[in-house]
Amino acid sequence: MRRLSVKARMARSIALRRGEVVLRADFAHMGSPSQISRALKELIAAGKIVRLGYGVYAKARPSLLSGRPVPRVSLEELAQEALEKLGVPVQLGRAQADYAGGKTTQIPVRTTFNTGRRRISRKITVGTSAVRYENHYRARA
Template identity: 75%
Template sequence: MSRFSIKARMQRSIALRKGEVVLRADFAQLGSPSQISRALKALQAEGRIVRLGYGVYAKARPSVLSGRPIPRVTLAELAQETLRKLGAPAELGRAQQAYAQGRRTQIPAHTTFNTGQRRISRKITVGISTVRYENDYKPRA
């Protein structure tokens, strides 16, 4: 039996990780699903992590304005890292690529990712901002 609680072990694991995104599946070996759920809720209540979507969390810091926990990096970076960890191919959307390459001067209003031939329905949200997906999927004729 470990002398540290599951919550303490999860907190240490999160702190030692290089990336900003943490998946619930990363903690499967630490305990039962209900124990992991309780520990994740406790870490959320303490402001150490924020929930991005189903089974997806990000490292957090207190907001300068409100003091509430917010992710340490932008939604675009979090979404890209999340999709990479889940094994889904993701590139910036057409509008964001055009802006990054200097072909357009209008700043894209939404965070959009092109997923190629893959259809994704996962919702990744920070506050009121949600990631959108575009793809090259063509249904059968």
């Protein structure tokens, strides 16, 4: 019996995962770094996944309008899942929490997460939309 290629094993692994976000580190045991990079590029070109940021990918589906691959869920859900997988505890941003709690009727335009006292510089983007971070960190008290 013939072994599956790295790309085929990665595609199968992605399809069987419960969540929408996959990290490059999830595939480290499947091959060398160059093999994984090549397979990820091929999966992106095939429309199976889209890149959200450095080492962060999401499952994709074809867009109804353009036919290009787009994530299957919203940026807010993807960012929250990605940050949880990366070990960053997050909460909704101030504007989103106020809207969800019924304190305001203004719908937040940007996806914002509160990272508590932790500073984070990771970019998570889908198209032109990017996640922003707010925190309670103060350099000097």
